[in-house]
Amino acid sequence: MKRVFAFTLLALxxxxxxxxxxxxxxxxxxxxxxxxxxxxxxxxYLDGKLIGQTPLCKCxxxxxxxxxxxxxxxxxxxxxxxxxxxxxxxxPKVLTVVDRTFADNSxxxxxxxxxxxxxGKNDIALMVISFPDKAxxxxxxxxxxxxxxxxxxxxxxxxxxxxxxxxxxxxxVKIRTIKGYKLESVLFLAANLTxxxxxxTASASVSVPSISKVLILDTPTGxxxxxxxxxxxxxxxxxxxxxxxxxxxxxxxxxxxxxxSSGKEGWVSSQYSQKQP
Numbered sequence: 056m057k058r059v060f061a062f063t064l065l066a067l068x069x070x071x072x073x074x075x076x077x078x079x080x081x082x083x084x085x086x087x088x089x090x091x092x093x094x095x096x097x098x099x100y101l102d103g104k105l106i107g108q109t110p111l112c113k114c115x116x117x118x119x120x121x122x123x124x125x126x127x128x129x130x131x132x133x134x135x136x137x138x139x140x141x142x143x144x145x146x147p148k149v150l151t152v153v154d155r156t157f158a159d160n161s162x163x164x165x166x167x168x169x170x171x172x173x174x175g176k177n178d179i180a181l182m183v184i185s186f187p188d189k190a191x192x193x194x195x196x197x198x199x200x201x202x203x204x205x206x207x208x209x210x211x212x213x214x215x216x217x218x219x220x221x222x223x224x225x226x227x228v229k230i231r232t233i234k235g236y237k238l239e240s241v242l243f244l245a246a247n248l249t250x251x252x253x254x255x256t257a258s259a260s261v262s263v264p265s266i267s268k269v270l271i272l273d274t275p276t277g278x279x280x281x282x283x284x285x286x287x288x289x290x291x292x293x294x295x296x297x298x299x300x301x302x303x304x305x306x307x308x309x310x311x312x313x314x315x316s317s318g319k320e321g322w323v324s325s326q327y328s329q330k331q332p
Contacts, residue, residue, distance in 0.1 A: 086119035087145040088112070093155040097129040097139075108132065120145045129155050136163070137291065140276055141241070144169050149236070156245070161287035164245035166228055170236045180237035181206040181230075183216065185244060186275075187309075187326055190220040202242075216240060222286070223247055246287035268300045268331040269311045269323065279328065281321035285310035292321045300331060 091099055093109040100106065102125050106113070109129070113120055122145055129139040136157040143151055149170040156164050173180060183192050185202040192199045192206075195214050199206055202218065211234045218226045223244040232238050271279050278296055282289030285307045293315050295301065301313035310322045311330070 085122040085147050087122060087147055088114040088119050088150045089143075089145060089153070090114065090150060091127070091129070091153045091155075093129055093131070093139075093157065095131050095133050095157060097131045097155070097157075100128040100130070101125050103128075114150070122147050127153060129153075131157055139163070139165060141165070141167060142275055143167055144171065144239075146171050158245065161246045161289070162224075163243070164224070164226060165243040166226070167239075167241040168228070168230065169239050170233065171239065173235055173237055176235045179207070179209050179211055179232050179234055181209050181214075181216075181232060182237060182239040183218070184239070184241045185218050185220075185226075186242070187220065187223070187244065187324065190218040190223070190226075190242075190244060193217040193219065218242055218244060220244060267303060269303045269313050270329045270331045271295045271297050271299050271301070271323070272327045272329060273297045274327045279323050281313070281315065281319075281323055283321055285312070285322040289322060292319055293317070295323055295328075303330060306330075 089101075090112040091109050092111075097109045098105060098107075099109060099111050101120070124142055124144055127141055127143050131138075134157065136159075139155050139157070141153070143153060145151055146169065149172075151167070151169040153168075154166050158164075181194075182205050183199075183202050188202050190202045192202055192204050194206065194209070194216055209232055211232055213229065213231050216228050216230050224247050226242050226244050228240065228242065230238055230240060274297060278294040280291050281293040281295055283292050284290075295313070295315070301315065303311055304314060304320060305312040306325070307322075309325045311325055311328055312320060312322050314320050
């Protein structure tokens with residue numbers, strides 16, 4: 056615990072010092088910094104290339120990363136957890152922060168915080184995206200609406216951002232907004248396994264004979280996980296790709312039951328899929 060607490064303080068200090076270092080020494084460089092933490096520690100791959108192990112900070116001028124969009128992948132060095140993959144932006148002169156907590160049975164959570172420059176030097180914006188979506192967004196104790204949401208009536212300051220959704224654990228992150236920048240926070244909520252299990256037991260599957268297919272929509276990861284149960288607590292039994300269609304067997308509380316080409320039957324989230332006649 057002492058080691059984790061010490062690293063948390065170091066990470067916060069890095070973020071605070073980062074603004075001065077970057078804006079002073081990378082005036083003409085199209086590069087940005089990347090900080091990644093995880094519990095437990097993980098190997099870090101950027102577009103398939105191993106770049107180190109968490110805790111990792113590409114924050115020195117000589118280590119910074121070219122501007123662009125990358126796929127970051129975290130593979131734990133202990134435990135049997137599925138790898139975490141997510142597309143992230145690297146923007147010039149600013150820091151992108153990734154944090155992942157791995158847990159069993161879909162209890163994992165994550166956050167990706169990044170900044171992008173706005174046209175107006177005094178403008179400030181906050182974009183909040185969550186997985187799953189339609190989570191309540193609470194900023195400094197005030198209800199702002201549901202995710203995804205863009206907030207412009209915000210001051211340059213430190214803020215507490217809280218997301219809450221039935222069936223999931225509350226997610227709280229500390230952020231700092233800056234004039235001239237939009238802060239984008241992508242938050243992955245951990246399933247509240249006790250509640251999710253109770254809801255799954257209480258809800259009966261509904262047959263939908265009039266609907267025959269499910270179309271898989273675009274996803275941030277490039278695929279959609281197929282689960283053994285209609286909840287994030289269900290184990291992953293396969294993947295469905297965007298653009299593909301599958302037989303629809305039943306639906307339940309935001310989930311579709313489909314049959315894969317292998318013959319396996321499983322559930323996909325309706326957030327990234329659509330019923331087709």
